[in-house]
Amino acid sequence: MNDITIGADISKDHIDLHSLPDGQTLRVSNDRKGFATIVRWITEKGVARIVYEPTGPYHKAFEQFMMAQGLPLSKVNPRLARRFCEATGRLAKTDRIDAELLARYGQLLEPRTLKANPQIHNDLKELHAARLALIKDRTATKNRANNLTSPLLKRHNADRLAQVERQLKAVDHAIMTMIGADASLSARFDILVSIPGVSQITAFTLLIEMPELGQLDEKAAAALSGLAPMTRQSGRWNGRAFIAGGRAIVRQALYMPALVACRFNPNLKAKYHQLKAAGKPPKVAITAVMRKLIILANALLRNKRKWTPKSA
Template structure:
């Protein structure tokens, strides 16, 4: 009865390909963490045996990451809808194929959301604490932390090389906004843009001057 009253959105169950991609992506994330930890350990080792073993371990991790990325690429190529979304995502300056993998697995709803929902789900929508006449600083909270992390490096690149988002970043910092806040705004604009382009089935093009 409660479901009938609320009329929740119905979504199709994830496809086998989507489940495979999520599993592959999670393993890739774990391997990247292992690689970082191994590199940190390398700085403390003195014994030649341990140094050699660690080099072998790092080489094995790199090989496994490449194999996972190849498997993800093959599955996306075999799925026309995922390939379409991937091609649109990587047309946006700042988003490379690895970031596209993370967004496709972390936010499969891309293309079916409104701008507000895209910002909220990605954890980049600003929130402000208020109490009576007092208003605190804006902050981001909630959403999918793994998507927010996946947007960080693309936003750094977009703030430099995407002409539209570079202007957003410069405008905010020129008005005295902290660089971290300006970068979060770029992250939000990036995911909103990605959602809109996938929805409209068009690749990114620069705005006319």
């Protein structure tokens, strides 16, 4: 394979591509005809990776088509890509420039390539995105109820809340049905719910939002979930460590299980009280328990075994 890196800037109507080190460029329409043109364009290149940013609904068809062709894709965080662009001193921003800078980002930093996701994971991801939107809608509807005085609007608001609850149940049932119909996902789900404090909702959130679980080492699992502490040190100064980055949805899903684990999981309960006794703030101790939970889930999935309490 030649060391060719392609940057792809994806917009609603078209895709701009830039190839390095040869510097060739291409613009195609963002549709199947354009995707086929891209495949023909790179057939002779022996591409190491195609680097692109997620752009809402506009990148999904491109991603699925290229994965079906077996091409190496690297989906990078837009914030990190933008900071890389700023570090190069390029202040201008156009689609062609963005494609070139994405290619340079991929060539220098070699971001990891995606593994092909089966269609079931794409369907689950779509259902879970709808579920998160419904939860936001439910919260907004409940908050709105506190400020309404008109009887008509109160009835409308109550009807909307009941509708959201019905839709949430339907989405949850669809997610559980899909997981139950897949032997691999069902086995992974059973392992996760065996951990004290991990509910069905938390389990399917981890399966959907962090499918890499079970294939990572401890540090990578903590970092990917955004629960790895970031050290701050310069000369003689030592700042307070903090967590940053990672997948916010995973962190949010682990917060309540961590609170439950602090009470009912003997090992994590001992860890929590140990940190509190050492003078750590409660939030820091809970974050440490969340990190332990994701590391535990990763280890159990890697070893394909359910949680069992440690013998005294």
